[in-house]
Amino acid sequence: MQRSSEKPRQPGGPVQWLSVNAIGLFTALAIPLATFLVLYWGFFFLRDSDAPKIVIAIVAIVWGVGGVAALYLVANSLVDRLGDTWRARIQPFIFVGPAVAILLWYLAVPSLRTLWISLLDRNGVDFVGLSNYIAVFTTRNMFTAFRNNILWILFGATASVIFGLLVAILADRSRFENIAKSVIFMPMAISMVGAGVIWNMMYEVNPNVGLLNAIYTGVTGNNPVAWKAAAEIAPWNNLFLIVVMVWLQSGFAMVLFSAAIKGIPGEILEAGRVDGATEIQVFFRIMIPYIMGTIITVSTTIIIFSLKIFDVVQVMTGGQFGTQVIATQYYREYFTNQNAGFGSAIAIVLLITVIPVMIYNLRQLNDQEAF
Amino acid sequence: MATASSAKKIKKTSKLGPILINGSLLLLILIWLLPTFALLVSSFRTRFDIQTSGWWSIVPHRAWMTDRVIDPDPNWDRDGVMNIEGAQGTFEEFRNGITLDNGTRVFWIGNKRIGKVEIQAYKWTSNFNFTLENYGQVLGGKTFEVRQPDGTIKTEQADNFVGAFLNSLTVTIPSTLIPILIAAFAAYGFAWMRFSGRRVLFVMVVALLVVPLQIALVPILQDYVRLNLNGTFLGIWLAHTGFGLPLATYLLFNYIRGLPRDILESAFIDGASHFTIFVRLILPLSVPALASFAIFQFLWTWNDYLVALIFIGAKPDVQVLTMRLAEMVGSRGNDWHLLTAGAFVSMVLPLVVFFSLQRFFVRGLLAGSVKG
Amino acid sequence: MNRKFAPLFVLLLVASLLLAACPAATPTAEPAAEPAAEEAAPTAEVAEEAEAAPTAAAAEEDAHPGEEAAMAKGLTELAAAYHGDYEGTIVTMTGPFTDEDAVKFDNSMAAFEEATGIDIQYEGSKEFEASITVRVQAGDAPDIVDFPQPGLLGTFAKQGKVVPATVMIPEAWLAENYLQSWLDMATMEGPDGPAQYGVWQRFNAKSLVWYPKASFDAAGYPIPTTWEELQALQDMIVSDGDTPWCVGIESGAATGWAATDWTEEFMLRTTSLENYDAWVLGELPFESPEVKNAIESFATIWNDDSMVSGGRAAIVTTFFGDAPTGMFQDPPTCWLHKQGNFITSFFPEGTEYGVDYGVFYLPGIDAEYGSPFLVAGDIMAAMTDRPEVRAVMQFFSTGEGVKGWLAAGGALGPQKDVQLDWYGSDLERDIAGLVNNATSVRFDGSDLMPGEVGAGSFWKGMTDYFSGAADLDTVLAEIDASWPR
Structure with missing residues (x-):
């Protein structure tokens, strides 16, 4: 400092x-x-x-x-x-x-x-040029990781934003605002280890212990399914991990949306209502445009969270069963396999994926006038 | 959206509004609460119960309950058809249970050699076997019995969680407040000041959002070793500040940028400096954003494990709560039932922080400052 | 406003800092933790300094019996430590064990610390791999590291970050107190060619089959001593309507490791030691008929739904620690469980060795390959070279260094001077007896292989194969492809 x-x-x-x-x-x-x-x-x-x-x-x-x-x-x-x-x-x-x-x-x-x-060999000594990057883009493991990260963004980020916004808006009009927001927020406060324990229990194969399989076997009469691991539902077993992230992260989106909604001056909303707009019109015509900046910020942040998602996967499956993502592969290569060069190349690729997000935000900055 | 018919529909349903709103909210709450509730219930159950029955079995339900047990007669033909208590079937059939007309079930448990036969009835039951033992061990520390070379048994009581709790607080509070202050200044600078390099620097902030902090561990620790900062609280505050800053700056930038331009303009006309505007106007107006980031940064540093492990270590006198919890699970990961209770213990303070900061999320901070 | 406010603020700040610091300033003598690690002073200087002060005090007491014993073994620094030469020094250690094991470790060091005045500060963590990698690379390594997997130590050894054990401990003593195979397993490629890095402090036996003794006796099942008898027992249990084996290989991020143990057991039992060693080094590929045959020979059990509790599908999804619970139900649902001796910590509370459960050696299959024993263990490696570190390392190379842990249970000592009566429980004493009867001892192969294989593709491949995601040939080819060359 x-x-x-x-x-x-x-x-x-x-x-x-x-x-x-x-x-x-x-x-x-x-x-x-x-x-x-x-x-x-x-x-x-x-x-x-x-x-x-x-x-x-x-x-x-x-x-x-x-x-x-x-x-x-x-x-x-x-x-x-x-x-x-x-x-x-x-x-x-x-x-x-x-x-x-x-x-x-x-x-x-x-x-x-x-x-x-990332340009050096596994011991970080000899220069090997781009061969680590070639390896990143040619190994099957990495393909799976890239695909999974896309799933995380498509489903995880989207669902987190939607649920967060939904709760923020609904709660804003409800008498039970504080209760609702606290409940949605609560998972964020649970440490990752705790979340891992409870979701592993949810997905447990033994229907006597795993709630999902208790319901599934009870309703369909089929054999229980290993939701996180089952090869027959791959790659959709990733969705079961994504659910954990949505459960954990929607609170993040909700808090920010809620703060933004509170920032909408009451007069504007009142004026809209006085002009005869319905609640839904107020929502789409006044609120959404007003908090658009926040929506973009939250989406950017959650997309980046999904890009570097690590904890959930590490705790739930350790990246096994085809659930590996870029960050877990980095961790595995760098720390478990002690392959400094390859691991670093993966981290750099992760950095590169953020470029589109950066360009978009730069445009935002250009629109902004300063004093 | 704006067609006449849809508007009409909305008008109609709007009377149902409160019900609809509260109804869907309730649904979401229930879904969200389910896993937490499961965790709560499990935290009061014994390891054996958690392993063998679902947490929902505490709810009264009907299940096959053992009425009485009889020892199998050695003379029964286990490889043929047997007649037990009025039920007739092969060994395999008895293993699956044979239900009699009177509603009882004859069930063979175990194998042909040392099995037993249970006569069961379908009755209401609930697995309401709660214990406070998990919390006792988490809060009070585990007790270990260690046999000494001379054959005596020495009992060792692990530290209670107070020390770790204090350590966590020591790490977390500065790690939350310092980045917020620094980020607020930077966010204002990016949002409302003109200077060369603004764009480059801002792009850097956004780009650094995606950097996994693991890559920074080695170089930062190297610097810390040189500066003698390793193993100090100062080191970890700075580390958390560094790792939290991109998000803090980015979130606060977007909030501060969104503040109405005319407020700032009129302040400038009144001759206020940037600094005055920042302190007098921006900070008070940004309280919701500051509060929300404070909550997140608090949570992340509170629940962090790796950064604390690298920069201050895991020695009992400095270890934070997450480490104690991770250790709770035992050398072999065999005590994971304690994690359920541990998760709740470690949740209390973040929730208190959330509740106390939640009151800053109120409408009207900008009221009166905007025309129309 | 600023000008008026700023000095006031600074004043306040100064005042509050001073106030807050006052009570603290007095007891603060010197940051205690740093100097020992930082100074790394040349040997002679420290020794001199240390000798000057405490010898007088030490001389008053009777010489510690350890001093003479250490002298006799040629362990100079250890003898000096018992003499009190290193009193007040600190040796930092780190490792992966926490909780109960950390308590056992601290306990087993207590006598040594008291006798020598060396303060051994152990710090364990669940993220051992990451933290030790970061620390070593950043130059913040502790003095001694406990590695549960020699593979990781090998990486650091290659980078020249580890002090060879032979520098710290006389080679003659090592050769005297360890079986050659232990020394071979500690020999790794260093920057200047192969050398012995680290000493084995304790080990776990793996070739063990656990059974519910009370029920076994009630059912009248015999304890098998040969492979044929084991097969007969399996059939007996099946015909009685039960599944013989409890198997579970789920372990979160490490799912599959239990299957690699089985592979190693069957490699040792179906092919020569030379082939096993070559396989561990990567010279014998996974696709070779020897390895394939080894896997297939236990896969015939695993893939048979009547042999495994819950059927083949349950293997991959059953937590390895939960797998044996079936043995302790009344009556048991499965009867045999192959696992290392650590598994007893997962057995239900209150179960007792010799009453509720027993253990036997997983018999050899082919007389030609004898009765091999699979082990895993913890190797202590020094990252710094100071006399007190040497003393501690030398201590670990003696049976005394593990004595306290043996009494507490849960580990075995590889040192030759370990006495059977040091074991605090019949269980470990019996297991040590089983190991002594073995014709050969081999280390867990997957722990010796590079991380990509031993903690990666091997686990994953086994999981894929037994979950039915891929067939054996595909899996073996993929493991071979992942071997870093």
């Missing part, structure tokens, strides 16, 4: 300002210095301390959150003393700089590193 804050503190056009007043100069230097020292000291305290956890936690919250806020404040007060031109130039970087710096460190640079490793 300190690292990022240094960027905006470049001195710029300070000559005329320097002569204005010495006290200003003093505060301008002392405050950032003090802030920096406090944060620096906090860094070492937090790194090295073995004080009671509660103390650390409290210091952490003050240091982390307060420190970040203080950095922004100080940086901004510095920039405020600059001339208008410089302020306009530097200020945006005070806003986006820290985020960009952290993203570079934590995700962008590791991605570049992965790109490099």
Whole structure:
């Protein structure tokens, strides 16, 4: 965090300002210095301390959150003393700089590193060119993984968005709003291990234990089916894993949609109703356009979730029975098989799949006017 | 949509509106609740019960119940036709059960050698055998009996979950608040400020959404080793901040961008700086979005296992709740009935967070600020 | 507003930080965990430093008996450790075992820690593979790692991340205290050619068949000692109307591993040890008649609905830990279960060895191949080389290093100086006896194969074959194709 804050503190056009007043100069230097020292000291305290956890936690919250806020404040007060031109130039970087710096460190640079490793052999030593990529696009396992990811997007992402929107809208008009939203949200709070236990029990082959097979054998009289594993229903056994994701993730969509719906000014809705629009017309003509931005955001996010879906598959089947997806293949190649080059190539392919989503969102940005 | 006939239909059904709305909502709630309910019921059942009968068997239902058991007569012709308690059939038929006219069933259990014969009746029953033992072990820690080389047995009580709970909190709260603040600034910058590189940087944020965090583990840990940050809470907050930032920035960007332009315009006319607008206008108006992201980030860091394992480790004094739960299942994965109770214990706090932040999702934050 | 507010805020921040830190500042002497791992000081320096202080204290006490014994075995560092030379040092360890096993481990180290003053900090996790890979690559490896699969260790050895065991422990002692086959199994390709990486600390026996003893006795079934007797027993159980075998290979992400164990058992029983070793190394392909024959010889049991509880369809979908439950129903629904000795932790609570269940050796099929025994085990490998790490590694190479665990149960010791009476339960003592009777011992092949095969296509192939998704020839060809060359 300190690292990022240094960027905006470049001195710029300070000559005329320097002569204005010495006290200003003093505060301008002392405050950032003090802030920096406090944060620096906090860094070492937090790194090295073995004080009671509660103390650390409290210091952490003050240091982390307060420190970040203080950095922004100080940086901004510095920039405020600059001339208008410089302020306009530097200020945006005070806003986006820290985020960009952290993203570079934590995700962008590791991605570049992965790109490099993807051109190396399994031990990450010798350069092998594109042969890992060729392998990615020619192995049967990877084909299955790609196909499954498409299934996840087609069914999983769509269903999550639809259910999320449906609940958000229905709940908005219901007296039982809080109950409904809490229930749909609840699965998100269950840890993945817990979700795995319960859904494995749902799909259990033994009809005495597995609810689905208890119903299925009871109704049809057929033999129980191994829903996650059965080769005869492949590739639709993936749907049973997708259901788990929909169950878990619809709450995510719902919360965001709900927040967006709450953001629709009541006056607009009232005006529509006064003009004689039916509820359904209000929904399609006023609400949907109003929350379109949110719909796009949520869809983008959930599509990306489906692209990098990992936990559900890992917990439910470990990617066996033809349920592997790109992320589980990456994990398997990189960690289980210790094939650094191949694993990295899979990760890069995953990154490439996001390009269409990026282009779309870039267009959104272009439509946006800034000050 | 707008044709006359469909409009009429809608008019008609709109009287049914509340019923329709609440009805479909109820249906969805029931579907969603089913697995959670199953988990809840299972968390009170013993390992044996979970393994051998469905959780729904707690509901009263009719089933074949054993009336009495008789030992098979060694003289019965097990390879031919036998006559037991008025029922007649071969061994295979008895194994499937022979139902008599009076409603009882004669059932052979076991094989020909050491089997027994049960006389069963079709009766109402329910498997209402609940235990608090699972929760006791999750909350209080398991007890291990370890035999020592000198033959004595030493009982060891594993730590209760309080320590792990505190660790989780220590990890989670800063890991939730720090990225939100940073992301809110960045989101405002991307949405309402003009600067060179805006597009490139924004694309980077969106692209990084898809990066699986596993690829970052090795390089980040390398840096941490150099900075002596490995195994510290600071390290894991920063890591969670880094991994959560793309989504936080993206979600908040889309919300802040959607705020009515005229509010900002009038503020600018009044001479407010970006910073003032951000602090005074944007942050208060973005509370629903901030609250929703706070919920998610809280959940993800709360339920995270891998990041915590890599950056702070699994030693008992630093391990987080998810690790304790994963260990609960035992060295061989043989105690998975404890997971059901563990899942509920670990769910409590996220739900509290959800309920307390839910009140921010209210209409009217923008009320009065928009004309017409 | 900013200008007024900013200093105030900073002031508040400073104050709150200072306040919060005050109670903490006093007890904080020095971050305890780091220095031991970080400094990696040259051997002599540490030894000197350590000696200066604690010798006086150590000398007052009587010399620990372990010191002399270690000296006699040529284990210099271990002797020095017992002498108290490394008091106050920390050795970090990691491994895949958690929960009860971690408690057993801590317990078995307690006496050593007390005698030497070395603090062994063990940290186990369920995501062992990922975490150890990340840590080793990032340079954050612990001092000693417990590998349940030598294959993973082999990868790190090749990358030069592991200190060869022969550097840390005198070779003569290793040769004296281990069967040659154990040493062979620890020999791996390093950056400078093959070397011994790690020492075997404990192992599990696999060639075991479990049976419900009480019901067995009641039914009057005999315990088979030969393959023919086993077949006769199978037929007897079938004719009595039951299915003899309880089989389940479902294991989530690892579904199929139990089938690889069966393959290895039958490889050992239907072909020569040379062929087994060649197969493990990838020199004998899966498509060869030997491997195919081995799989087919147990598939005749598995594919026969009258032989397996629940029929063939249940094999793939029954959790391996649930598979034996049929044996403990009254009366049992299945009677025989082949699995390693760890399976007892899945048996219903309160069941007792010798009363409720018993165990016998899965007999050899062909006299020519004798009675082989399949094992798996945990190998300890050192990632750093410091005297106290050497001392701990040397400790693991002695029977004393596993004694506490043997008493607690659930593991066997491969070291020759392990005494049978150290075993805390009759079960492990009996199993150790069975292993001693074996004509040959071989390690679990799938654990030795590369991850792609041993923890991937082999599992998946077996699962596909027994679930009916593919025929045997297809499956074997696919496994061969997945072997990294």
